[in-house]
Amino acid sequence: xxxxxxxxxxxxxxxxxxxxxxxxxxxxxxxxxxxxxxxxxxxxxxxxxxxxxxxxxxxxxxxxxxxxxxxxxxxxxxxxxxxxxxxxxxxxxxxxxxxxxxxxxxxxxxxxxxxxxxxxxxxxxxxxxxxxxxxxxxxxxxxxxxxxxxxxxxxxxxxxxxxxxxxxxxxxxxxxxxxxxxxxxxxxxxxxxxxxxxxxxxxxxxxxxxxxxxxxxxxxxxxxxxxxxxxxxxxxxxxxxxxxxxxxxxxxxxxxxxxxxxxxxxxxxxxxxxxxxxxxxxxxxxxxxxxxxxxxxxxxxxxxxxxxxxxxxxxxxxxxxxxxxxxxxxxxxxxxxxxxxxxxxxxxxx
Amino acid sequence: xxxxxxxxxxxxxxxxxxxxxxxxxxxxxxxxxxxxxxxxxxxxxxxxxxxxxxxxxxxxxxxxxxxxxxxxxxxxxxxxxxxxxxxxxxxxxxxxxxxxxxxxxxxxxxxxxxxxxxxxxxxxxxxxxxxxxxxxxxxxxxxxxxxxxxxxxxxxxxxxxxxxxxxxxxxxxxxxxxxxxxxxxxxxxxxxxxxxxxxxxxxxxxxxxxxxxxxxxxxxxxxxxxxxxxxxxxxxxxxxxxxxxxxxxxxxxxxxxxxxxxxxxxxxxxxxxxxxxxxxxxxxxxxxxxxxxxxxxxxxxxxxxxxxxxxxxxxxxxxxxxxxxxxxxxxxxxxxxxxxxxxxxxxxxx
DNA sequence: GTGAAAGCGCTAACAC
DNA sequence: GTGTTAGCGCTTTCAC
Numbered sequence: 001x002x003x004x005x006x007x008x009x010x011x012x013x014x015x016x017x018x019x020x021x022x023x024x025x026x027x028x029x030x031x032x033x034x035x036x037x038x039x040x041x042x043x044x045x046x047x048x049x050x051x052x053x054x055x056x057x058x059x060x061x062x063x064x065x066x067x068x069x070x071x072x073x074x075x076x077x078x079x080x081x082x083x084x085x086x087x088x089x090x091x092x093x094x095x096x097x098x099x100x101x102x103x104x105x106x107x108x109x110x111x112x113x114x115x116x117x118x119x120x121x122x123x124x125x126x127x128x129x130x131x132x133x134x135x136x137x138x139x140x141x142x143x144x145x146x147x148x149x150x151x152x153x154x155x156x157x158x159x160x161x162x163x164x165x166x167x168x169x170x171x172x173x174x175x176x177x178x179x180x181x182x183x184x185x186x187x188x189x190x191x192x193x194x195x196x197x198x199x200x201x202x203x204x205x206x207x208x209x210x211x212x213x214x215x216x217x218x219x220x221x222x223x224x225x226x227x228x229x230x231x232x233x234x235x236x237x238x239x240x241x242x243x244x245x246x247x248x249x250x251x252x253x254x255x256x257x258x259x260x261x262x263x264x265x266x267x268x269x270x271x272x273x274x275x276x277x278x279x280x281x282x283x284x285x286x287x288x289x290x291x292x293x294x295x296x297x298x299x300x301x302x303x304x305x306x307x308x309x310x311x312x313x314x315x316x317x318x319x320x321x322x323x324x325x326x327x328x329x330x331x332x333x334x335x336x337x338x339x340x341x342x343x344x345x346x347x348x349x350x
Numbered sequence: 351x352x353x354x355x356x357x358x359x360x361x362x363x364x365x366x367x368x369x370x371x372x373x374x375x376x377x378x379x380x381x382x383x384x385x386x387x388x389x390x391x392x393x394x395x396x397x398x399x400x401x402x403x404x405x406x407x408x409x410x411x412x413x414x415x416x417x418x419x420x421x422x423x424x425x426x427x428x429x430x431x432x433x434x435x436x437x438x439x440x441x442x443x444x445x446x447x448x449x450x451x452x453x454x455x456x457x458x459x460x461x462x463x464x465x466x467x468x469x470x471x472x473x474x475x476x477x478x479x480x481x482x483x484x485x486x487x488x489x490x491x492x493x494x495x496x497x498x499x500x501x502x503x504x505x506x507x508x509x510x511x512x513x514x515x516x517x518x519x520x521x522x523x524x525x526x527x528x529x530x531x532x533x534x535x536x537x538x539x540x541x542x543x544x545x546x547x548x549x550x551x552x553x554x555x556x557x558x559x560x561x562x563x564x565x566x567x568x569x570x571x572x573x574x575x576x577x578x579x580x581x582x583x584x585x586x587x588x589x590x591x592x593x594x595x596x597x598x599x600x601x602x603x604x605x606x607x608x609x610x611x612x613x614x615x616x617x618x619x620x621x622x623x624x625x626x627x628x629x630x631x632x633x634x635x636x637x638x639x640x641x642x643x644x645x646x647x648x649x650x651x652x653x654x655x656x657x658x659x660x661x662x663x664x665x666x667x668x669x670x671x672x673x674x675x676x677x678x679x680x681x682x683x684x685x686x687x688x689x690x691x692x693x694x695x696x697x698x699x700x
Numbered sequence: 701g702t703g704a705a706a707g708c709g710c711t712a713a714c715a716c
Numbered sequence: 717g718t719g720t721t722a723g724c725g726c727t728t729t730c731a732c
Contacts, residue, residue: 003710012719013719014720015721016718018711031717045461046710047464048463050709050710050711051709051710053708053711054723060442068427071421074419081443081445085444088459090442093427093443094440095431108395112395113440114397114398256633260632260634280628281630281633283603284610284634285636286633364704365705368727369702369727372727376701378702381702399724399725401727
């Protein structure tokens with residue numbers, strides 16, 4: 001059953017049916033009713049594929065994400081799909097597993113797809129090929145919006161968080177508690193958040209005249225397993241830190257597993273502040289101090305930025321659209337894990 | 351740049367280009383090389399929309415899920431997308447938020463979409479409209495596979511878990527610890543898991559000659575908030591239970607929040623066994639005994655069932671395909687929260 | 701082994 | 717306000 005069948009049955013032309021379907025004004029009310037009636041009767045739904053081909057556009061948005069397991073992702077996805085359904089967009093999901101190769105392949109296959117827009121949490125901020133491919137999408141009139149992770153030297157719209165500031169506050173909070181030996185489990189240096197959170201960490205130390213100890217900077221790659229090893233390395237140092245700033249969700253879980261397996265208690269044995277809240281912990285005895293961000297809202301916002309691009313495109317690029325890069329503020333949720341136990345024992349500094 | 355441009359530049363006809371693209375044997379090796387060369391040079395990607403329209407089929411799979419927040423979902427999604435990328439399928443995501451209305455609207459919009467297959471965790475097992483719409487998809491040659499939740503009287507393929515058995519074991523484990531006053535926070539009775547887990551609960555009690563107390567069956571609707579209220583109701587009973595079986599992830603979190611807010615400790619104040627493991631808890635002091643299932647594998651399996659349908663369709667339905675309904679086994683992970691503290695105090699039975 | 705041409709189901713310019 | 721018709725970019729049958 002296609003538009004011709006409907007036209008025939010309604011005694012009109014396919015063009016008129018099309019007009020009715022698309023809400024075109026130039027249809028007599030009576031004709032419209034008749035057409036709608038036939039449509040109902042036949043339970044007809046116009047093929048969006050045919051429509052897309054004809055108008056050269058679709059309502060499909062691609063969302064490329066590195067780690068489907070990370071709760072940050074599922075929360076942000078919620079924001080994205082909620083907003084998308086407002087606009088009747090469909091969201092395609094792709095996981096890169098933090099693998100640039102895979103990312104390239106996905107981008108390659110997307111060239112064929114006639115998507116309306118692209119949301120991506122890129123694996124790396126310095127990957128030339130990804131940057132190049134994304135630029136090509138923009139050239140082809142397909143807006144790209146970055147999420148969480150930036151791409152160096154690019155001018156895509158994006159929604160990020162104030163990673164430096166967030167990390168700074170986290171570490172400063174530890175310093176204020178009396179900690180001097182503060183370590184960081186960092187993320188991949190090739191991702192903006194990975195890089196910037198180390199930056200914030202260093203800034204906090206420096207601004208408090210605490211020398212930076214490179215032994216205290218260990219890469220957890222934003223992965224649970226790696227972070228487990230990272231904190232292990234730290235704790236086995238001759239002079240282990242009294243506090244750890246864990247720069248990501250997965251990182252934090254790795255730390256917690258290490259602590260648990262080694263019978264260590266927060267505060268008592270080590271202080272810990274994490275980046276990104278972990279909802280489930282709220283139900284437990286682990287009162288983790290974290291840098292929180294409005295993750296769900298970030299998802300909504302990223303869709304709004306995309307929408308804005310679509311709008312401007314439609315309006316014919318009247319004025320050159322300005323790049324919009326939104327940095328959401330983080331906030332510190334103090335729950336106690338930042339406390340310095342040995343402080344009371346007059347054990348400050350080495 | 352389309353197939354005609356490539357054809358012209360390669361000095362062949364569009365048909366030949368099409369043959370090359372689709373790996374048709376009937377192309378001289380030399381021609382094929384030439385065409386591929388031109389394709390590379392122009393960075394050309396054939397429009398999948400045009401292709402889909404032409405062949406009347408796509409590689410898109412729709413995945414409809416009720417609760418994007420539930421970790422069960424993100425784990426299963428991982429299995430689905432992993433498997434999907436093996437077959438080069440794209441996965442569309444839709445969230446119903448446990449709302450049948452929304453589910454119907456999504457299904458309606460999907461009629462227009464030319465999808466290859468449909469995976470759904472239906473909101474309700476008795477919703478006539480959803481059942482009807484799904485049946486229509488099958489009639490239209492679009493295979494439907496159910497996940498986790500069944501649809502009454504339907505004969506769709508599906509991947510489920512042995513909910514009755516799982517619940518039975520959970521409750522029996524509590525009984526074996528000495529509990530007699532065992533409550534359940536149930537899910538919506540309109541969903542199979544919701545219904546069956548109560549079933550298993552009742553069976554366990556009955557088979558141990560423990561009378562069923564309707565006051566001990568409280569509906570948490572698989573929602574955190576509702577479950578918080580549910581356990582509150584339970585604990586405020588004149589004769590509160592000594593153990594609770596929480597029939598779902600979200601339900602469990604609701605319970606835990608209640609316990610935390612009221613300063614109650616597992617085992618000491620109440621015993622608890624949950625359905626579905628919660629990864630994050632492994633890093634904490636909450637040693638929750640749970641009914642676990644192979645969630646990731648369920649995702650992969652559901653894609654495999656879909657694939658099987660596609661294959662049989664292609665082979666022309668040689669023999670009528672038998673419905674495949676896979677029930678994955680659950681297993682109990684005992685971590686201690688099932689223990690009956692008062693047992694030692696000789697406080698068995700009322 | 702290769703090409704011409706019709707067709708997939710819709711849209712939009714143009715004519716009336 | 718409505719119809720005719722030529723695309724959109726691919727696939728596929730049928731000739732050769």
